Amino acid sequence: MVCGNTSYELAQVIGRFGDTFIENYSPNAYVQRTLRAIQHCRISSLGGHIDQCDVCGYIRISYNSCRNRHCPKCQNTHREAWIENRKLDLLPVPYFHVVFTVPDKLNRLFITSASGTMFLFNVKNLSVVFRGKFMAGLVKQIPQEKTFIRELYQTGWVVYAKEPYAGPEQMEYLGCYTHKVAISNHRLLNTDESGVRFRYRDYRDDRQKEMTLGGAEFLRQFCQHILPKGFVRIRHYGLLSTAKRPELRELQQAFGLSVPKVIDKKNWKQICGCISITTRTAAPAVGKAKWLQLECIWLAGHHLTVYPQ
Ligand SMILES: [Zn+2]
Numbered sequence: 001m002v003c004g005n006t007s008y009e010l011a012q013v014i015g016r017f018g019d020t021f022i023e024n025y026s027p028n029a030y031v032q033r034t035l036r037a038i039q040h041c042r043i044s045s046l047g048g049h050i051d052q053c054d055v056c057g058y059i060r061i062s063y064n065s066c067r068n069r070h071c072p073k074c075q076n077t078h079r080e081a082w083i084e085n086r087k088l089d090l091l092p093v094p095y096f097h098v099v100f101t102v103p104d105k106l107n108r109l110f111i112t113s114a115s116g117t118m119f120l121f122n123v124k125n126l127s128v129v130f131r132g133k134f135m136a137g138l139v140k141q142i143p144q145e146k147t148f149i150r151e152l153y154q155t156g157w158v159v160y161a162k163e164p165y166a167g168p169e170q171m172e173y174l175g176c177y178t179h180k181v182a183i184s185n186h187r188l189l190n191t192d193e194s195g196v197r198f199r200y201r202d203y204r205d206d207r208q209k210e211m212t213l214g215g216a217e218f219l220r221q222f223c224q225h226i227l228p229k230g231f232v233r234i235r236h237y238g239l240l241s242t243a244k245r246p247e248l249r250e251l252q253q254a255f256g257l258s259v260p261k262v263i264d265k266k267n268w269k270q271i272c273g274c275i276s277i278t279t280r281t282a283a284p285a286v287g288k289a290k291w292l293q294l295e296c297i298w299l300a301g302h303h304l305t306v307y308p309q
Contacts, residue, residue, distance in 0.1 A: 008188035010072050010222070013196050014039040017215025021223075024216050030229045034070050035219070041066035041073050069233075070226050072185045079179035082234075083171040089240055089248060092255050097174075099160040100130050131157040178234050182225030191215070 014035050022032060042048075048063035065074050135152060138144065164170045183198060189210060190197040196218040202209050213221070227233065239248045252259050 008191055009185045010183065010188065011039045011041060011043070013188070013191050013215060013218060016191065016193075017196075017219055021216040021219040025220055025223075027223055031223050031226050034068055034226050035223070037066035037068040038071045038073075041068070041071050070181055072181050072183065075179050075181045079175045082179060083175040086171050086174075088259055091248075091251060092257065095164055096161055097164050098126070100134075101158065101160070126159045126161070127157045130159055182222050 018035055018039060021027070022035075027035075042063040042065050048061060050059060050061050052059045065071075065077070067074050067078075069075065069078065131153070134157075135149065139149065164173070187199045188196065189199060195212055195214040197210060197212040198218075199208055199210055201207070236242070238244065239251070249259055
């Protein structure tokens with residue numbers, strides 16, 4: 001997933017129209033904090049540090065990222081890190097990609113398909129079980145009118161299941177869905193006093209189109225995609241849950257797979273280096289050269305010098 005260099009960023013749109021949007025629409029404090037985080041991501045106001053190559057002396061400045069899950073810059077990093085971690089959890093067994101879709105009465109569209117040569121469960125049976133479980137949970141959480149419940153039961157709920165077309169390693173495909181942001185920076189075509197022009201796909205005719213919206217309206221629509229606080233997009237169940245991680249590792253060993261005991265966490269710069277997104281800087285020219293941290297840049301312009309060892 002290469003994002004290339006972009007000339008316009010969501011951060012600029014927030015900088016220009018954020019105050020007007022907040023004044024006009026009074027979003028809650030959580031939404032406002034999210035906007036501010038995105039606005040200041042990887043610029044000097046969030047702090048950062050200065051590194052120098054120990055061989056050629058090349059200096060680079062890196063600013064801290066906001067890590068907000070709605071930030072187009074940070075979500076690339078989150079997605080790549082998530083994909084890498086999921087790949088480490090794989091077992092040498094067949095995998096199935098199963099999609100559960102709720103009916104249009106619940107504002108969703110669903111598509112049906114049968115599975116291929118191998119199958120885990122019959123999708124028709126799975127649909128019935130899914131409907132039962134979903135409805136039981138829904139009614140318990142949010143009581144519904146009896147007629148509405150009956151209508152939902154009369155509707156066929158369909159589950160889509162297939163083998164991943166490029167094998168279980170095809171995590172990138174999943175990652176695109178699980179880590180989608182409302183708009184990525186490369187879709188922004190222009191922003192000026194009049195508003196924001198951007199590219200989008202019209203799913204009615206499956207074509208790329210362009211649209212211009214007033215800045216505050218653009219931000220209002222963007223904020224509709226900000227997930228409520230505490231709302232989780234991804235859950236890992238069963239063997240993939242954190243509590244079962246030791247068992248999963250044992251299983252992997254039993255299958256003869258070698259998984260490192262300690263998995264190094266990569267920071268966004270390392271990940272960005274791999275996928276060449278936005279702020280990648282020139283790497284040290286000589287093979288064994290290292291970056292030495294020269295200075296930390298703190299908030300409010302306070303600097304701290306770190307002497308290289
Ligand atoms: Zn960010």
